[in-house]
Amino acid sequence: MSRLLPKTAFALGLFAGATLATTAPVPPAATTQVTAERIGDGIAAFLPPGVTAYPHSLALLRTPEAEGAVPADWPIRPRFDRHDGKTRVTVTVPQGADLYGTGEVTGPLRRNGESITLWNTDNFEYAKDDGKRLYQSHPWVLGVRPDGSAFGVLFDSTWRATLATGSDIVFESSGPAMPVIVIDRASPQAVLKGLAELTGTMPLPPRWALGYQQSRWSYTPDTRVLQIADEFRKRRIPADVIWMDIDYMDGFRVFSFDPKTFPDPKRLNRELHARGFHSVWMIDPGVKIDPGYKVYDSGTAQDVWVKDAQDHDYRGTVWPGAVVFPDFTRPQTQQWWSDLYMDFMAQGADGVWNDMNEPSVFNVDGQTMPDDNRHRGGGELVPGPHLEYHNVYGMLMVHATREGIQAANPDKRPFVLTRSNFLGGQRYAATWTGDNASTWDDLKLSIPMSINLGLSGQPFSGPDIGGFSGVATPGLWANWIAVGAFYPFSRGHTIKAPQQKEPWAFGPAVEQTARIAIERRYRLLPYLYTLFRQSSVHGVPVMRPVFFADPRDPQLRAEQQAFLLGDDLLVVPAFAQHPALPQGIWRTVSLVDGDRADPLQATLKVRGGAIVPLGRIVQDSNENSFQPLTLLVSLDARGQAQGTLYEDAGDGYGYRHGEYRLTSYRAERQGDTVKVSIAGREGRWPAAARPLVVQLITDAGVIAARGKDGKVTLQLPRAH
Structure with missing residues (x-):
């Protein structure tokens, strides 16, 4: 039997430096070689x-x-x-x-x-x-x-x-x-x-989580939430999600609702759903010490809290004041935490936002709990100090959160966003890059940060668009949304401050830039969803460094302004200065009326040899964007192109049982024509009887034709 195989060795104390249980057997003689x-x-x-x-x-x-x-x-x-x-x-x-x-x-x-x-x-x-x-x-x-x-x-x-x-x-x-x-x-x-x-890989998220999302610390009261939703619809700016920050709670008690400002969360969620919106609600780990508060009482009764070095419940200070923290190394605590989501999700919430879960503790050195706090472990996790479990506290929390949401809504795909995580945590939650600032430096930093997260196994990430803290100038916010529409996770968010940072808050010109940028994202949803499915299967990033186009080209290795979405789409921000771009055929494309005329929009280029599927502009992902389906075709030097489109119900788990369709498209030049056909299909999802628009992107312009899905022929202009 291999020395790498036994899974229980660590729990029994065979790992050097592990905390030994008093009943652990005597370990074998230590090896002296690697x-x-x-x-x-x-x-x-x-x-x-x-x-x-x-x-x-x-x-x-x-x-x-x-x-x-x-x-x-x-x-x-x-x-x-x-x-x-x-x-x-x-x-x-x-x-x-x-x-x-x-x-x-x-x-x-x-x-x-x-x-x-x-x-x-x-x-x-x-x-x-x-x-x-x-x-x-x-x-x-x-x-x-x-x-x-x-x-x-x-x-x-x-x-x-x-x-x-x-x-x-x-x-x-x-x-x-x-x-x-x-x-x-x-x-x-x-x-x-x-x-x-x-x-592991990121689980396939619900399709709505790929839409544009709007947040603030905080939209309150509930009538303000609906005002924001109505404003998006009135102004025809696509959006899928509105987020609830901590002010919806009753005194910042997690799993509670303020009876004055959010008296009927089920009704609020129902009205958001009627407008085509989903909702995501924040839940922090710190539980207010408040006898009579059922979360605190039930946790105390089950002895779930992290202990200090003297074996007392550790007490810290966060938003509610004095709090205790669940010890997520204990299977009993994980189950207790998961169970709390049953009633919470029954209010109609669609997703959960776990914040402050490093864990953050106010008014102490290091802003977290002491290194010698005790985690009691259980199952495969041995008892150990906080020094050992600090970096995985957030990961263990979101694992339990995801399990709870899944149990509450077994027919839906959970969506969890977390601030704290660890390598491998993509299995449980998407992430954002925390409390950035409204500065040009943080805008530019957000691109390599998101790329390197993808290169570290986490494909579903993005920053707070526009910057969380500070005052954003109209020009900064416009540039940020113009590129932020292409982050894997695309959410505008801001601190509790006088300045509003919704797309319309900076005047008509910036609003129009935002509308165009977000409409471009929604046209790309079929392509993005295909990339997310690819990532969920193979672990490759959604947002990729330019050097992925040619890993042998040394000129591309340090490029951090431009980036790839998948293999086939190159995004070049308007603010990029002398970006290093890949060799070969990359043709500039327009997705939305006005996007080429707006100087703040990122330039989009399609690789020669690629077919990129597009939908029509919709206001939210609940709408059918595939009528008609559009294929952007960019031929390579041989006159050929290939691409794929992944489709399923957008939620649920039917795709695990073959209820999906993965269509491979092929384009080939034959004399003065280009024929676009279906090269293959996978999955049991019924083939759609839908019109197809093909846009052939050439160096001289765009040639378009319509037909049935998989059967379109384009006539090329004759050379004079």
Whole structure:
């Protein structure tokens, strides 16, 4: 039996430095050599001296199983040692390799020469450590060699750590020695698929979650929420979701509603649904200490709270005042938390927003609970200090949240947004990049931040469009929405302040820029949904770096203004200065009347050889946008193009049982005509009898034709 196979070894204390249960058996003699085993195609696991079995991992889907010895010529091998009381792992970076990933931090897309702290932190305006520690931790580095081949290094530790990426990748942890997994494959895309094999993929979200979303701290009272919804519809600006921040609660008590300002949440949700909107409501982890408040009383009765070093319930201060925090390492606590969503979701809520879950604690050093607080564990999680579980507190919370929403609405796909998370947390929640500011710097930073989150396994992310804090100028907000319409998660949000930041708040010109930008997103929903499905299956990002177009082109490696959506669409913000763009055929396209004339709109280019599916402009995703379906066709040098379209019910789980349709389209030039046909279909979703519009994008302009889906022929103009 392989030394990597036993899953219970960590729980029994066989992992060096683990907290031992009093009944744990005596561990076997420690090894003195690094254990290296293949655990997948191009994937190797390295166990440090003293570790005899792969521990239970919160980052990984399952405990790795060994498949044989690592080849002698394996190029990336970690070195383990202790340094100044810390565990240190060193990985030599291959000559000329460019580094990426490292999760959610500020800084450039290319991570060479960076140093970050992996310690989830409430970091308003990214002020602490210049944003080098934020709300999430991803102990992961992606490397791309000059020849385009790639590798990834996963440091499987939840403890507080630093990660430096110089000539060596150096990971220093305050915890015990940890396993290191190395993926080595032919391309960065293949490495990310390997990461997804290890840590899982994002579940396919409901289609409405891909629409534009509007938030504020806070829209209150409930009549104001409906005013915002009506304003979107009156002004014909597409939108799908309105968000409720903490002011809907009764004294900031989670799972409660203010009886004066939100007296009937079920009615509010019903009226939002009637207008074509979904709603997402905030739930924080801190539970107000208030005897008679049923959440506090039931949690106390079941002894669910995190303990301090003296084994008392730890008390901190957050929005409600004095609070206690659920200990999500305990299966009983997870079940208790999940059960709270049954009544909450019965009010008609569509999604949940877990915030402040680093966890954030006011008025204390470090803005979180003490390192020596106690988590009692259970199941596969051993008891341990907060120092061990801090970075996964938010991840454990959103896992329990997702389970609760799923149990409450078993026929719907859950939508959860979280501020705090950990590597692998894409399995449970989407994310946004926290409390940014209304500055040009934060607008420009948002692109490499979102790309690197995708390169760290989290494809569903985006910043607060327009900036959370501070005053946005009309020009800044207009530029932000013009590019923000293409983030995977597209939400405008702002702090509690006099300035309004809805699309119409900056005057008619900015409103029109916003309308065009958001309409472009809605036309792209068929393409975006196809990309999200691809990501949910294979783990590739939705928002991709430009160098994915050609990983061997060194000129593309540092480009962080322009980006790709999938493989076929290139987004170049209006503010981009001298962007490095991929070679080959990339043709500029128009999606909405006026988008080429508005100087603030991002330029969109379609790759030669691609077919991009489009819908019509709709006001929300409940409308059928596929009547007609439009295919943008851009032929390659051989006169050919291919593309796919994924369709299903948009919610529910029928797609898991074949109730979907994945259509492959093909275009081919034949003399003076271009024929567009269906190359193949997958799934049992009935074929739609719908008109099809084909727009052939050429260097000379657009040639359009109409016909039936899969049977369109375009006549090319004869050369004179």
